[in-house]
Amino acid sequence: MSTFKSLGLDENLLQAVTDMGFESPSEVQEKTIPILLDRETDMVSLAQTGTGKTAAFGFPMLQKINVDSRTTQGLILSPTRELCLQITNEMNNYGKYMKGLNITAVYGGASITDQARQIKRGSQIIVATPGRMKDMIGRGMIDISKIEYCVLDEADEMLNMGFYEDISEILSHSPKDKSTWLFSATMPKEVASIAKKFMHTPVEITIGSKNVGSENVSHEYYLVNARDRYLALKRLADANPDIFSVIFCRTKRDTQKVAEQLITDGYNAAALHGDLSQNQRDLVMKSFRTRQIQMLVATDVAARGIDVDDITHVINYQLPDEIETYTHRSGRTGRAGKSGVSMVIVSKSELRKIKAIEKIIQKKFEQKDIPSGMEICEVQLFHLANSIKNTEINHEIDAYLPNINEVLSDFSKEELIKKVFSVEFTRFYNYYKKSKDLNTAAGDPSQGDSKDSVRYFINIGGKDDFNWMSLKDFLRDLLQLGQDDVYKVDVKDSFSFFNTDAKHQDLVLSIFNDFKLDGRTISVEISKDSGGRSRKKGRRRGGDGDFKKGGGRGKGGFNKGGRSSDDKPKFKGKSRRRSEKPNAKGTGGRRRRG
Structure with missing residues (x-):
C-alpha cells in the first residue's frame, strides 16, 4: 500500500496530511500526484465525485508554486460558488504550513472590490467560477498572463452549465506554455473538445472506466403511474427511517414544490435551487450538513456544491435532461468508501432512459417495488x-x-x-391502512396508452430547438397542467407528438386556436392514432401571439406558469422567463410521517 510520503510530497504538506487524518491516498491521488510532481505536462483525469480529486491536483500545485512570489501562478476553475469555496478551504488546509501562501476565492454574489483587493495583495492561487473570473479579467482586476498551472475541475458540469465561451475567453488570457489539468467525472464530446483545443498531448488517467458510476453505489428503479410520483417518494422515505438524502428534480419550480409538500407533511426537508439568495443557500446547506435536514430537494446545478460524505440515498424524483448527469447525481452517495443507493422513480414512458443510463454507467438497475403500507x-x-x-x-x-x-x-x-x-x-x-398499491408493471396500461388518453400532433420540433423535456415543460406551463399531465412526448425534426388525459382535450384545442410563437402559427391536431377520434384543429383568435390562457409569451414574457429551470429554455425567441420568488422555507419541524 502506498503512502502520501511515497508519492513525493514535501514535509510541510505531509504534516498537513497527518493533521487532516488522511492515512493512504485514494486511487486517483496515487495515479495522479507522482506524474504531476515529476514533470510539466497537461493531464485529463477522469474519476467520480468523492474520490479525492481536489487533493490530486491541490498537492502538486501547492508543491510547485513559489510562495515567496506575489505573482498569480495557479488558477482553478470550478462550476459553482459552493464548490469554489470548498476547494479554497481544502487548499488552505493542505497548505497550512506554507508560510506566505495566499489563496483567493473569486465568485459571484460577493464584493468584487474585496476580491480584487485580496488579489492585489498577492495571491499565488486563484480559485474561481467562470462568470466572475471573466468579469474581473475584463475589468483588468486580475492578471493571469503568468500562470503556470490551470485546473478545470468538474469540467463536464461547467460545460453543461454553458461556460464553454467563458472558459475559452479566460484561457485566451493565459500563457500557451502553462500546464492544464482537466478533472471530470464523465467524458462527453464537449470535454474532449476542450482537451483538444487547449491541451497538448495530455496524459490521461482514468479511474474505473469512462463515465462509469461509483462501485459503492447500487442502482434501483421503481415503476409507478406518473400521478403517484410524490406518494412513491413519501413511501421510500418512510421505508428508510434513517434516510439522509438528496432528492433531484429537473426544475427550480418542481424542486420548491416537492420540498414544500414534504415540509407540509412533516418531513425534515428543504429546497436548494438557483432562486434562493446566497444567505438562504448557506443556511440550507448548514442545516443539511448538521442533519437538521434529512431530505434535501435540489436541482442539478445547485447540487454541485454539496460535499457531504454520509448521504445514504440519492432519489431521482425526475430523471435529468442529459443522461450523463445521472452519473453526477449518483456520485453524491457512496463516497469515502461508504455504500449508497441511487433510486429512480419512473413512469412507463421513461423506462427507455433507464436502459440508456445502464449503458453509460455500465451497471444494471434492479427493479424494486414500492413498499406497501x-x-x-x-x-x-x-x-x-x-x-x-x-x-x-x-x-x-x-x-x-x-x-x-x-x-x-x-x-x-x-x-x-x-x-x-x-x-x-x-x-x-x-x-x-387504506393505501393503494403504487406499483405498476411495464406491460400494464399506463397513462400514455389508456383509452382515456388523447394523442396530439403539433407542428414544432427539433428544428425549433426543442427536445422532449423542454417541449414537455413548454406545454405544461402553457396549459397550466401538472408535471405528469403531459406525457409520451415524442419530438421529431419539424413536428412532435404528445399526450394528455381526455379530460384536458378541450383545454388543449382551445389554447392552440390561432396560437402564435414568435409570429409563427402553431397548430395542434388530434393524431390519427388517438383511439379512433377524428382529427380536429381548434381555431380561436389569440392576438399578437399572446397566451390568452395559461401564461403569455409576448412582451410581458410568461404571464402565468412561466417556465422555471436552472437551464436556459430550449426554444428560440426573445421572451424572458418569469422569475419566481424564492421561498425561504428551510426545515420542517420534527420528523413526522403521514
Whole structure:
C-alpha cells in the first residue's frame, strides 16, 4: 500500500496530511500526484465525485508554486460558488504550513472590490467560477498572463452549465506554455473538445472506466403511474427511517414544490435551487450538513456544491435532461468508501432512459417495488425497537421513577410494550391502512396508452430547438397542467407528438386556436392514432401571439406558469422567463410521517 510520503510530497504538506487524518491516498491521488510532481505536462483525469480529486491536483500545485512570489501562478476553475469555496478551504488546509501562501476565492454574489483587493495583495492561487473570473479579467482586476498551472475541475458540469465561451475567453488570457489539468467525472464530446483545443498531448488517467458510476453505489428503479410520483417518494422515505438524502428534480419550480409538500407533511426537508439568495443557500446547506435536514430537494446545478460524505440515498424524483448527469447525481452517495443507493422513480414512458443510463454507467438497475403500507408499519416498528434498545439511559429520571411506576402499576410488561409501540404504529397504520398499491408493471396500461388518453400532433420540433423535456415543460406551463399531465412526448425534426388525459382535450384545442410563437402559427391536431377520434384543429383568435390562457409569451414574457429551470429554455425567441420568488422555507419541524 502506498503512502502520501511515497508519492513525493514535501514535509510541510505531509504534516498537513497527518493533521487532516488522511492515512493512504485514494486511487486517483496515487495515479495522479507522482506524474504531476515529476514533470510539466497537461493531464485529463477522469474519476467520480468523492474520490479525492481536489487533493490530486491541490498537492502538486501547492508543491510547485513559489510562495515567496506575489505573482498569480495557479488558477482553478470550478462550476459553482459552493464548490469554489470548498476547494479554497481544502487548499488552505493542505497548505497550512506554507508560510506566505495566499489563496483567493473569486465568485459571484460577493464584493468584487474585496476580491480584487485580496488579489492585489498577492495571491499565488486563484480559485474561481467562470462568470466572475471573466468579469474581473475584463475589468483588468486580475492578471493571469503568468500562470503556470490551470485546473478545470468538474469540467463536464461547467460545460453543461454553458461556460464553454467563458472558459475559452479566460484561457485566451493565459500563457500557451502553462500546464492544464482537466478533472471530470464523465467524458462527453464537449470535454474532449476542450482537451483538444487547449491541451497538448495530455496524459490521461482514468479511474474505473469512462463515465462509469461509483462501485459503492447500487442502482434501483421503481415503476409507478406518473400521478403517484410524490406518494412513491413519501413511501421510500418512510421505508428508510434513517434516510439522509438528496432528492433531484429537473426544475427550480418542481424542486420548491416537492420540498414544500414534504415540509407540509412533516418531513425534515428543504429546497436548494438557483432562486434562493446566497444567505438562504448557506443556511440550507448548514442545516443539511448538521442533519437538521434529512431530505434535501435540489436541482442539478445547485447540487454541485454539496460535499457531504454520509448521504445514504440519492432519489431521482425526475430523471435529468442529459443522461450523463445521472452519473453526477449518483456520485453524491457512496463516497469515502461508504455504500449508497441511487433510486429512480419512473413512469412507463421513461423506462427507455433507464436502459440508456445502464449503458453509460455500465451497471444494471434492479427493479424494486414500492413498499406497501403494512410493510412500512413493520419497518417503523422495528426501527423504534432498535432505537429504544440503543438509547442510553438518562439517570436524571431516577427521581421520578416511583411516581411513574405508580401510574403504570396496573399494566403488565407485555401491555406496556404494546402501549409504547402503539404510539408509533397507530399513526402509520391510520395513514396507510387504506393505501393503494403504487406499483405498476411495464406491460400494464399506463397513462400514455389508456383509452382515456388523447394523442396530439403539433407542428414544432427539433428544428425549433426543442427536445422532449423542454417541449414537455413548454406545454405544461402553457396549459397550466401538472408535471405528469403531459406525457409520451415524442419530438421529431419539424413536428412532435404528445399526450394528455381526455379530460384536458378541450383545454388543449382551445389554447392552440390561432396560437402564435414568435409570429409563427402553431397548430395542434388530434393524431390519427388517438383511439379512433377524428382529427380536429381548434381555431380561436389569440392576438399578437399572446397566451390568452395559461401564461403569455409576448412582451410581458410568461404571464402565468412561466417556465422555471436552472437551464436556459430550449426554444428560440426573445421572451424572458418569469422569475419566481424564492421561498425561504428551510426545515420542517420534527420528523413526522403521514
